[in-house]
Amino acid sequence: MAGQATVVGAAGFVGARLAARLQADGWSVWAPAKGDPALFERDLGTVFYCAGLTADYDRRPFDTVEAHASLVSELIRADRFERLVYCSSTRLYDGQRKDVAHEAEPLVFDPADPRRVYDLSKALGENLTLTRTGGRGAVARLSNVYDWADGAPGFLSEWLIRARTTRDLVLESSPNIARDYIHLDDTVEALIALGDRGQGIYNVAAGRLSTNADIARVFERAGWWVRFTGDASPLPPPNASAERLAGLGVVARPVEDVVAAYLEGLPA
Known part of the structure; x- marks a missing residue:
């Protein structure tokens, strides 16, 4: 159902396509610029949090933590949203030694590995979304878009x-x-479904x-x-199970x- 949406990271790969699709579907979309203080002051409606670093996270570890955890922490604390969809990654399963990874299983990280700053910061963003939003948050673990x-x-x-x-x-x-590859348009379809009725964590993947x-x-x-x-x-x-996503009617x-x-x- 169309309404008010805020796309954080709307200049990025996923965020730009998502914002365009929401507008085409009749949503009123706000795409705040990086650092805009209004993000903590105005009513945001459904927030799609697409901000993050991927290719250069190891070279910019502090920016990675800011994008994946610090900013979303401030957004949640300001509490001006109706729902929050946080974009994470199936890369969080890389520490598991199994064929299929399901959303409810505990994650495994080595905090002494400097390259795990990506995984650990995303995991913190997930935790805040799931435990500090009063049941209004959903997490999308994106595979290779x-x-x-x-x-x-x-x-x-x-x-x-x-x-x-x-x-x-x-x-x-x-x-x-x-x-596991998923096309950008299927990814956007999944994020909109999560914004409408998602609860908990979903692998946004082909499975x-x-x-x-x-x-x-x-x-x-x-x-x-x-x-x-x-x-x-x-x-x-690990192959990210797509069973929960299919339960929302989205199949990549x-x-x-x-x-x-x-x-x-x-x-x-």
């Missing part, structure tokens, strides 16, 4: 963008690397792992030539189907 718009981040996004200009693709990766080789076969069937420069075979990450499209349709629409 992709798109083909110019500037879309991530390995698969860059792969898809390059496919517009060449059919000979040499990729600096291994065919054996597996990830299945696809290797680079799986996706490369889709390209090859469509007439592209794909070669990888590496051959590493790392252990796959398989990445192979989305990629096939995209390639079919490109000029020969």
